[in-house]
Amino acid sequence: MSHVRREKWMNQQKTNRIAKISLLLIVVIFAGFIFGESWLPSDQPKIKNSCKTYAGKWERVRQDGTYETVKIPGECAAERNEVVTLQTVLPQKMKAGQYMCFRSAKQDMRFYVNGKLRQQYSTKESRIFGKMSAVVYVFVELGEEDAGKTMRVETQTDSSYSGIFYEVYIGTPMGVWNKLFKSFGMELIVAFITLVLSIIAIGASVAFRVCYHKRMPLEYLGFGILIAAMWLITNSVFRQLMFPNLSLVNDMTFLMIMLLALPYLFYMNAIQNGRYERGYDILEKIVMLNFAVCAGLHMTGICDYTDTIGYISAFCVVCIFWIFITIFLDIKKKRMREYTFVAIGIFSACLAAVFQIFFYFQRSNLFNGVILALGLIILLLCSTINTIQEIVMMDREKQQAMSASEAKGRFLANMSHEIRTPIHAVLGMDEMILRESGEEKIREYALDIRNAGQTLLSLINDVLDISKIESGKLEILPVEYDVSSLIFDIVNMMKMKARDKELDFQLHVDERIPSRLFGDDVRLRQILVNLLSNAVKYTEQGSVTLEVAFEETSQEADDTVELLFRVRDTGIGIREEDLEQLFTAFERLDEKRNRKIEGTGLGMSITTQLLEMMGSHLEVESEYGKGSVFSFRLVQAVVNPEPVENLGKRIAGRVAEYEYQTMFTAPEARILLVDDNAVNRRVLVQLLKETKVQVEEASSGEQCLECVEKNTYDLIFLDHMMPGLDGIETLQEMRRRENGGKEVPVIALTANAVTGAREMYLQAGFADFLAKPVKPEKLEKMLMDMLPAEKVNLPKNVNGGSVQKKEEEVIPEVDGINRDFARLYCKDKTIWKDTLRQFAVTMEQEAQKLEKEYEQLCRLPEGSEESAQAFHAYCIQVHSMKGAAAMAGAVTLSGAAQMLELAAKENNGKRVQDITPHFIEEWREMKSRLLPLFADGESAGKNVLESETMRTLLGIMKSAVEQMDVDRADEILRQLKEVSLPTEEMQQALAALCAAVTDLEQNDVIIWCDRLEELYEEYIDHR
Template structure:
């Protein structure tokens, strides 16, 4: 505020001080020099008149242009009136004009007094107007304006009264009270204006207060002058002139401030208009466009220069309703506007007056509402469609007034409830009568809950038609609130959903039936996978045996045809069964520590002969950066790669126009991602883009010609994709017709806990010169050799290589392909290097004098084979393959000694043969153990003795292995944990998971070879006994072919001592007779008992090598578990036939060795 500014107060103090000094100066001058000089008074009076006129004119200009407050108008008129009175007084007092010759000087003083009285009354009235105008007291404000003409008339009468004041009595009576009244008016005005200076935006008032102060001082000078009023007139005139100057100064300063404020506001307004998001157009009072912003230019398509100066009808052809400035000051409406291109569009228009009196006009805000109108039209059409839909869909509308407790229905509601308005004019009573009594309370509670909380209700209830039919109704309602947020009404809809519910129930029943049938199908296929594969394995085995027997050429061809057809059929069956397991969700993923390099190389070796038979060259690269062990499902990974490689070989086989090749690359993704990338590429027939789009769809191949030419079910790639997804990976393919295909598989992995280092030859001191060749990929061999530490140099031909050798020292191995077969070039005479040659290709041996070594064939070259060949060529020691050893003990500890040493083992096994087998294995390995026939006996033994390991079968009478494990875990002391190993003939992954869940620590499958048993015992019983160095051959990787009796199986379990083997065979024969007698005597016994007996016989049969009997027992066990009597009879018949075959081989062997006693073991 102005009065709060220190600088303004300093200016005011300076003015007051100057005024005071001027008063003192004038006082002094009035006492001396100016006394008796009328001419000076005349000139001074003329100056006062001019200053009063100037101040009055400034006040009127200020009022007209800047400030519409009425006190400024009154001030201007008063100042002009005072100037007029002073001018008249001057004219009548001058001799030159002689307007009133009879007027004396004493009468002129009366005129002066009248002028001062007019000025004082004007100031007081202007203050009152300013004060009451700010309070909006219009009646009082009007009275004050009426009082000014009355005051002016009285003043004029007083001015023209020709009063002579020379009489001292009259002067005492008139002049003194008149001057005092003027003094009082000025004092009241000063107090009033000083009060107004405490309010904001009163700059003029401040300067006016100073002016009144100067007038007040002048009046005091006239009253208090020692020589009389006439003598002090000169000083008073000077102060009055100062007061006029102060008024002018205040008006000019306020006008300047308001001009700057208006200019700043205009700039701000222009900035706001320019940056406004809506269009803004300014008009004058005639409707002529004066300006517009950029948003308006975009709306109408015109540039600002194109529409400025034009009438608004250029943009609004229909004009305004009403025209601006005629009917109302503000306008807000929607009009039709015209774009520059002539198109019409809806426009939202808001118009108001600018409020600038000096330049009246209007400001219009415009907005293109075409999109809003389109949405409104769409909403209207949607509402119409909704209304039609409710009518067509038999949807009833209802409205419940909560305040009046009144329910209103439309006609459709009465139709839904099968009621009439005549029967029930009160819809609420109609609803209460129709709703089922059991559903009424719940429906009412839903309405109450909507009102008190949720704001909506959705409910279903039953109604009863007049004919007794029960229908289902769905009701939806929304609460409507008033301005006070109180629930006022509920509006909603009803429709009959009886038919819908019936359809949904029927669909649900059909879905359940379909799911049950599909689940039964999938479960059957997944469970019967072993039973389906078993006869096919028999066909393939017999065909292979037949093919190797003496046959005529025609018979050999027939045997080979049978074998190939059986293998093809088995592959198809495997694909279907795997796919069914995936679809049924029964395929489990088991992450095991796996050597990826060994797995891939083994797979390529198995397919090498297939590729060679089809004239396909197989290329392999496995990055040496891959860890030695990772966690992956090796079975599923092998299955994925087998499918992809098999397809690649199949679709590029025997192509006469090219050298058919397949590439398999195994590489690591860039860190930090742990992912293996497998890429299988071929240069075969390729595929079209439309074929790629359906490539992974089950039972789909490229086309019918592909199926006829190459065969297959179309399941291989579908299985691959699902297996990759189960392993959390991704698979994709690129292919070009006629050029080949490339499949990419990315599988994330985790590192295994153990990372064993493999023994590789040390070739760090060698220099390998590698020649480019078609027999291998040079960059792959470089990667192998450099990772092994060798220095590698690559050359395009042999001549450049031999030239480079002259600069080398040490041992140099030159690796080449079949392009440089012997005779090899002679060794350079000037070289200091020891040169060796290594050929990599299809040849098997070279045998020249230059030390060339034999390398593996170029097809699917192994990294270890390459490094060994390089080492051998250089004359280094060949790395011998590691051969695991299994040692047998010097002596077997007693049970008491084993318990004292913490090595006693508890075995729970229901089959007597299996109990003897495992005890014999313990004896061979140097361990002692106790056996129990079931889980209950094992639990009692565990409670009585101190065992360090428990090995249990899973399926036993009285208490199975799962219950035994749970019981031990519950009873074992806190802080102790005895290892429990499962040993079962069921090699299913689900069994392993179930065993772990029951509290077991590991899972072993029967038959259990010695090497695998020893590994498990060493892991869980780390205290080893003193062993003798007796080496056993490691177990073969593949299971022996099934035969009637394979004694080698039993020998691997208990050793090759003939007497011990014969003893176990005799025990098995005795148990076989008992089991067969039990099965033959009660063929119709309970399915559970049949399954249990078959399971026991299966276990012992596998242990002694009676594999044909084991398979028949497994078929009987599964048939009994499924509860299929027909399958049980078939399985029993098959079992009896296989028993006869077994006895035909077993009895002669037993008769030859009867009554033989070996190593203290006697069979009775």
């Protein structure tokens, strides 16, 4: 062991030696390079570039003809707009290609050699605003022939720069620029460094804002340094090499100076957390006013920027003074430790700014921007350090908060699982007691157990909801929803609770409310249920009222509506001093008086937070001992503006309606029903049973095409979303074929009855469309309109006579199955019971199929073509499950399936992955609750319903083999083997069917399914 450690230590020492040698080598190379370039002679090819300061004698030529010797660089006393003339005698020796270079100080300039105009400079013709020419270096070309001649220079400007002359150079243009670069190159380098740093600061700040959803003060500083960098570049002596329009560049320089203070005021206000916001706000407005006034005076030609620079500089000094005052106040309050590094940087930048202003008014060559740039770079470095400290602290706090949230989430998830599991077991056994026990007392105890268990589940859901809201994981998911269905569900639920307490439940709905809206109906339902549940809980006598009013929206858009919801009760009311505690989580008011009322005190807290997430708030009016009114407003988008009309009467009518008499009979009519979902087909067949219409079924678009080629139909119902050929593709192919039902009217079956659906289907060639879940009266009315008139027989006496009712078996209440919702679409109890039986039988196959699609989707990379196809397949399957659940009355499952369908259509993988496992779990829980209801068929004998079940199972078997769904076929076989077949012929048919399924012989499967169904029907008829 010691040998291994020694070897490891020696290898580490060897690595360290190599690293040290490499570092030393790099240092030696760079040191040699710097020394050589500094001390060794130049070996470049000689370029004839020369430049030197012109040392000739200059004389001023006055208007009276007298001469006065002047010194250049220097200033000649002159009035504004006065023409100032200087002259000099050129050297006796001149070379070709030489130039004399002058700097214009906002002056128009003209150059004469021996009295002839050689060069002139003025921007009078090109400038847009202002009345002075921009600062520029003017090159006057000279030749050998100009040696010893007199050069005269005339300047004129309407500014304080009148009579000012800068250093004059003579040489080649490249030589002049080289000399200028040696003098002022650092200014340009620092300007571009500052520009790059400002862009980095802004980019980093924006990235931070995107990641942390918070604006950092560094962003303001970044824009401040960007403005300073632009000022340095546009004010550089090299600007004429970079920009074509110097007048615009000159204006840009002053605009940047006027705006320079603004970002730093924002920055310091943010750093100091708004402690002196009022003062900063006043200064910011002054800066903006100064900008507007000075820019306006310049553009109108009243006053040039150079004449207002004094006021601009004064405002900058005032801003600097104010920043110093706030820092001093923070030092006095011991608050500066929050931004120590920033204070050091801002002090450096402000000091540099003061020096820069001083040098400007001295017209010194030191006015080159380097001092200010260096001060700002120091400020940026200090601010960066401060920002890094803040980010580190924020990350530390975020990690702590995430750890706490994860721990809380794990606790709640474990709590939910650990409590739900035994509750489900208790409720399941309790349900068996209710079914099997005949003793009244025992059933009474069992009902108490069920009610207590449901209450406990509700409390757990409240705790999980408040946890999701606090952790930010609860989202508002807007979808299209039907107002009538939403209110119907809520009213039906609350009426039962109110009836149990002998309370009067009233509903008032504005008839003008649009029938279909866009919003989060799940959360809206939760809010209304919470408010109404509380109203029922805390009301001992009197009434509970739900009011839904319509008010014109204040928005200009016509596609939104503002709804006003009110919940009134005649309950115990709330004391005025208790109103503040009403929305506090886990708080209950008047605990002594309300101790017998169940609840956690979370409902109102969840309600208020949900409303806040939806852009609304809850209003409360209450009088202790007399009752309360809870109200809120909610803006929703309008999908279908058709009004709901008298919803109260419609709901009452729907609840009252139970038995249904068919509108017509048509025994000679023949229709084809095409739907990939066996439950949907079964429901439609049952709904049409009393009409005596001949119904044939097809489970796919391909099978539909085969049927229409062989047979003639009066009408075809065609589902839109199917695997393989969908409804629209099937219709298009049908119309192309000569013998393929070219003239037969086709009705689209769809669960997506959204705005514009009718127009879309009519354009695609459908005669009409029928929304799922199918309403019986609408289905029959559509058949009456579409079928040939000679085949439709109207009843002689629709309302007269007695209708014989079959004795119906009672199905116990099932958690998650809304009977009243199912009655909207299946008014006949027998049809609904058979639909529910079929739903229960096929639930496991549907769940397995969805699991396969889900697993396939999870394996594929997001964004790929295969992923898009997988989303489509998943969408079709969950669409089918949505319709089946709605037909059975499983409203919650149907709503969850709709949410998954929308997520799949949007290719929202995250939402699909978040919801699918829970959806499948809930789906199977529903299956476990439903299957025991239909498990006693063996002992009940062979009755009509069992015959219907056999026909349904065999129909599913044919569909499964056609779609090559082996798992579903095996499951149906397993169920068929458990059925007692009374004759040897039936047993032989089942054996032949098993062999055909094993060999995947599709035609044989269909033949033996039909044979077994025929034998079974004969047995039932003769039994």
